[in-house]
Amino acid sequence: MNSHYRIVPAGESVLIIEFEERIDPLVNATTIACAESIQAAAVAGVRDVVPTYRSVAVYFDPLRTDTDALLERITHEAETAGPGALVAREPLRIPVCYGGDLGPDLPQVAAFARMSADEVVQRHASATYRVFMLGFVPGFAYLGMVDPDIAMPRRATPRVRVPMGSVGIAGVQTGIYPAETPGGWQLIGQTPVRPFDPRRDDPFLMKAGDAVQFYAIERAEFDRLKAAS
Amino acid sequence: MKLQPARAGVVVIKPGMLTTIQDAGRWGFQSRGVPVAGPMDPASHRLANALVRNPPEAATLEVTLLGPELEFDDERVVAVTGAQFDVLLDGRTMPPNAPFIVSAGARLRFGVRRAGARAYVAISGGIATPLTLGSRATHLISGAGGMHGRALVAGDVLPLGAPNDVYGAVSLPQSSVIALPDHHARVRVLPGPQSEYFAADALEVLQSAPYTIAQNSDRMGFRLQGPPLSHVRGADIISDATPLGVLQVPASGEPILLMADRQTAGGYPKIATVIAADIPVAGQLGPGDAISFVVCTAREAVAALIALERTLMSVEAGHV
Numbered sequence: 001m002n003s004h005y006r007i008v009p010a011g012e013s014v015l016i017i018e019f020e021e022r023i024d025p026l027v028n029a030t031t032i033a034c035a036e037s038i039q040a041a042a043v044a045g046v047r048d049v050v051p052t053y054r055s056v057a058v059y060f061d062p063l064r065t066d067t068d069a070l071l072e073r074i075t076h077e078a079e080t081a082g083p084g085a086l087v088a089r090e091p092l093r094i095p096v097c098y099g100g101d102l103g104p105d106l107p108q109v110a111a112f113a114r115m116s117a118d119e120v121v122q123r124h125a126s127a128t129y130r131v132f133m134l135g136f137v138p139g140f141a142y143l144g145m146v147d148p149d150i151a152m153p154r155r156a157t158p159r160v161r162v163p164m165g166s167v168g169i170a171g172v173q174t175g176i177y178p179a180e181t182p183g184g185w186q187l188i189g190q191t192p193v194r195p196f197d198p199r200r201d202d203p204f205l206m207k208a209g210d211a212v213q214f215y216a217i218e219r220a221e222f223d224r225l226k227a228a229s
Numbered sequence: 230m231k232l233q234p235a236r237a238g239v240v241v242i243k244p245g246m247l248t249t250i251q252d253a254g255r256w257g258f259q260s261r262g263v264p265v266a267g268p269m270d271p272a273s274h275r276l277a278n279a280l281v282r283n284p285p286e287a288a289t290l291e292v293t294l295l296g297p298e299l300e301f302d303d304e305r306v307v308a309v310t311g312a313q314f315d316v317l318l319d320g321r322t323m324p325p326n327a328p329f330i331v332s333a334g335a336r337l338r339f340g341v342r343r344a345g346a347r348a349y350v351a352i353s354g355g356i357a358t359p360l361t362l363g364s365r366a367t368h369l370i371s372g373a374g375g376m377h378g379r380a381l382v383a384g385d386v387l388p389l390g391a392p393n394d395v396y397g398a399v400s401l402p403q404s405s406v407i408a409l410p411d412h413h414a415r416v417r418v419l420p421g422p423q424s425e426y427f428a429a430d431a432l433e434v435l436q437s438a439p440y441t442i443a444q445n446s447d448r449m450g451f452r453l454q455g456p457p458l459s460h461v462r463g464a465d466i467i468s469d470a471t472p473l474g475v476l477q478v479p480a481s482g483e484p485i486l487l488m489a490d491r492q493t494a495g496g497y498p499k500i501a502t503v504i505a506a507d508i509p510v511a512g513q514l515g516p517g518d519a520i521s522f523v524v525c526t527a528r529e530a531v532a533a534l535i536a537l538e539r540t541l542m543s544v545e546a547g548h549v
Contacts, residue, residue, distance in 0.1 A: 010422040011502035012530040014472045023467060035260070050259040050470045052494050057470030059259075062505075062531055063538055134262035135468060135494035137371045141262075142468075179371060196261075198361055198373070204261045 002030065005078045007071070010057070015071065017056045017078045023144065023172075027054050028132050029083035032209040037077045043070050051208050052133045053142075091128050091211040094176070094191055096167050097222035098124075102190035105155070109169060109186050112152040121216055123147040124188065129174060131210040139178035139196025141206040146172045158184030165190045165226075167214070189216075192225035237303040239352065241385040245297035245339060249448075250356050250375035250387070251349075251489075253286040255364035259493040265473070266366035266374065269347050269448060269489050269512030272406045272537060273311030277351035279544040280308035280328045280403065282393045287355030288365040290381075292348040294515055296339020297381065299350075303333045305392060306353040312345030312513060313409060326403045345409040346515035354392035368490055369448060406540050407509045412518045413439065416507040417525040417533070418476070423466065426498035427478070428459040432524060435476070435500065439519040440484070446516050448490035453520065457482030458500060471495040474503035474511070476522075486511065486520070506533035 004020045017034060020027045035051035038058060045065025050057040058074055060067075098121045099106040110117045129143035146169055154170040159182065162168070166177045168185025177183055178196040191214075195205045206212065217225070241248075251274060254267025268274035268291055275285045290297070296314050308328045309316050316323045317338045323329050331337060339348070358365050358376060367375025376385050420432060428434075440455030453476075464480035470493065471477065476484040477497040486503065487495075488511070503511055504525065514520055 008422040009419065009502075009527070010470075010472045010499065011419050011474055011504055012527055012534065013505050014422075014470070014502075016422050016470065018469075021467060047256050048259050048265075050493060052469040053467045055469045057259075057472065059256075059472065063534060133468070133494065134260065136262060136492060138258070138263040138373065139261060181370070203362065208260060 002079055002081060007075065007078065012062050013060060015058045015060075015074060017058070017074060019054045019078075021054060023053050023132065025130055026083045028130065029209065030081050031056055033084055034077050034081035035208075037081065038074055041073055041077070043073055046070070052135070089209075089211055091213045092206065093213050093215055094193055095217040095221070095225065096125070096189040096191050096214045097217050097219055098189035100219065102222070103167070103188040105168075105186040106188045109150055109152050109188055113150045115149070120150050120188065123150050124169070124174070125214045125216055127213075129212045131206050131208050131212060133208050134206070137179055137181055137196075139204050139206070141175055141195065141210075141212070143174045143212055144172050146174050148172065152186050154184040155186060158182055162187065163190065165192060165194070167191055190222070192222050192229050194229055237389050239302065239387040239389065240300040241297060241381045241383055241387065242300055242336065243298040244381040244383055244385070245292055246295035247293035248297045248381040249291050249367040249369070250288050250358055250365055250381075251291045251367060252288040252365045254489075255362055255366050255368070255374065258362050259470070262493055263362060263373070264368050264371065264490055264493055266364070266368040266448075267489050268349065270311050270349070270407070270509040271512075272509035272541065273347075274349045275541050276326065276403065276406050276544060277308050277310040277349040278355075279541065280310070280326070281306045281351045281353040283351055283353065283355050285545065287351065287390075288358065289352075289356065290350040292339060292350060294342065294346055296342070296348065298336060298338040300336050301331045301333060305331050305389070307331045307337065308351050310349045310351070310405065312348040313343040314348055315340035315343070326405055344411060345513040346518070347512060352389060354390035357388045357390040370490060403544055406537065406544075407513070410510055410513050410518070413521070414510045414514055414518070415521045415523060416511050417504045417530065418501040418522050419504060419527060419530055420501050420524060421499070422475075422502070423498040424500050426460055426462045426466070427500050428461050431458045431500060434458055435484070435522050436524060439521040442514055442516050442518050442520060444516045448488060450488050450491055451486040451511075451514070451520070453484050453486060455483065458484060460498065462498075464498065465496055466498050468494045468496040471499070472502065474505070474508055475499040476501050476503070488512065504530035504533060506530065506537050509537075
C-alpha cells in the first residue's frame, strides 16, 4: 500500500495523483503502473490518462463522469500501485551516428567530462535508459539516467533549429528530437530512426516505462538507414 | 443541370491572418507527448457545427483577428459564430450565428471585426482533410493535422465531407452562446494544482487587478503582464501535466495561461486553473486585451458548465 501520494484537482475536469516528489526509477515505475491500471479500468467519461515523472493526470468530462466513483477508483489504484519489475521489456536498441556535423556538441561534452570523444560515446552507448515520460513534442521521450561524468547541462542559449533525429544530453537526461524544433540540449549524434512517424501503424517508437539502449554506427550506415526510413 | 466538380471543396482566395482547421481536439495521446489542440473557443466551434447540422466534432475553420476570403465549389450551408465580423456573401452582409446557403461559385469574405478575436466557420459536411491520430485539429508547432499542419495559405483547396440534407433541417438564428468580451474578460478559476508553491497572498494578488495579454501570446498560451506572484518553493517543479486553462508561473512571477496548443507537460508551478465554462470567453481575447481572475467553487464551475451544455444541446436538438 502506498501512503506517499495525494490527489489534487486542476480545475473541474482533471484530477492529478502525485507520488513522491523526486526523479526516481521506482517512483516512476509506480506512477506508470498506476496510469496503466486507470487506463485499463476504462471509466466512462475519462478522456486521457497522462503519466509524467511522478504524477498521473486523469482528464475527464465532468458532465459525463461519476466524479465520486472516479475519485474512489483512482484512490484505490494510487494506493495499490507498485513498481513491479523495473525492466519488464526487452530494451529497444537505437542506432546513433555520433559526432561530426550530426553531433556538433560532442567536443564540448568531451571537454566538460575531461575525456576523449570516443569515451563519451562509449559511456552514452553502454547504459540502459528508462523512458520516464514523453512530452515537449509528439514522441519526445525523456530518458535517464545519463552517466554523471558526461551529464553536461543544457546549452545557455537554445538552438533555433535542431534537426530531426538529433540525440542530445541535458544533465542526467538524454533524448531524441522527433521533429525539427528549437532545442537546448547538447547534441552528440543523430539517429536515422524516427521516434514519431504518423505513417506507421504504431506512430510512436517509445512509451513510458520502456527500456532503451543506443549503439554506435558509422556514417555510411547512417546514410543508408536514413535513406530507407 | 450543372457539372459536378470531381471533388467538392472550398478554395482559399485570401487566407486571413491565422486561419486553421480545428475539430474537438486530438485526445488520447498526451501520454505520448501529443498536444490536444482544438478550438480556442470550443463553445462557438460547437455552435457553428450545430447550426449547419454537423456533428459536434466536425472540423471548422478558426479565423483569427483578420478573416479570409473563400470560394465554394458547390452549394453548402454555412454558419459563422464566435468573434463578430462583417461577413459578406458575394457582397451581401450575412448575419452571425445563423445558417445561410452558399451557392456554387459564391465567395464568402470577412470584413471589419467588431468584437472578439476568433470566429468559427462551419460548412455542412465538415472539412474533410485527413485524420492524424484520429483528429483534424491543426497543431502549429508540431505541424500535425489540418492543412499539412499549418495555417491556410492562398490557393489551398479544402476538401469537404458529404453534407446532410441541405434543406429543411437548418436551425434558427441564435444569439451567441457566450458573452463576447469587449477587450476585457473576467474569468473564474479554481485554486491549484500547485497553489502551495506560492506566497499565502498570491491568490489575492492574482485577483487584485487585470492582466494584459502580451503581444507574444498565441494558441499555445497567453503571456500575462500584471501583478507578479511570489513563489515560496522556487519556480521549478518536476515536469508534470499541463491541462487546458492552467496558470503556470515561471520565475518572473507573471503567469502564463495555457490554451489550446499547449504542450502536454511543463516544469513551472501552477497556481490556479480557469474553469472549463470560461475557456470560450478567454479564447475570444487577443494580444493587448485584459483578463481578470476571480476564484470560485468547484460546484459553481460544474453548474456553469451544465448551463453552457444545456444551451448547446438545445441548439443541437433543433428545438429552440
